[in-house]
Amino acid sequence: MSTCRLCAHAAAKGWWGPGARCGAHCGGCHRSWTAKAECHCTTCHRHFANYSAADLHLRTHGGGEQVEHLDPAKLRDRNGRAKLTADERGVWHQFKGERPAHWRGAA
Ligand SMILES: [Zn+2]
Ligand SMILES: [Zn+2]
Ligand SMILES: [Zn+2]
Secondary structure (H helix, E strand, O other): OOOOHHHHHHHHHOOOOOOOOOOEEOOOOOOEEOOOOOEEOOOOOOEEOOHHHHHOOEEEEHHHOEEEEOOHHHOEOOOOOEOEEEOOOOEEEEOOOOOOOHHHHOO
16 A cells, blocks of 8 residues: 555556656655656665766676665775765765766766
């Protein structure tokens, strides 16, 4: 039984309906978001400012067969600095400080 109005609408009508101001809603944690650039992980339900920030919390094993969802709060670069920081809405952003050079090449 779903108590979420948006999910109930989606199940019945196949879209999120006018109640979703934007277009994106997660059926797992019932978060809605408006910014198209934002990226929601539908597995661990963390929310990221963009895809490159989201990529940082994923670690693949066995040639991509298994994907591990890491805790963004625990991600550190080799210098011990946080890779991701959360804003007041709980959205994870890439740390805006000094970036290691190799980040630029990584999509
Ligand atoms: Zn919902
Ligand atoms: Zn995740
Ligand atoms: Zn979710």
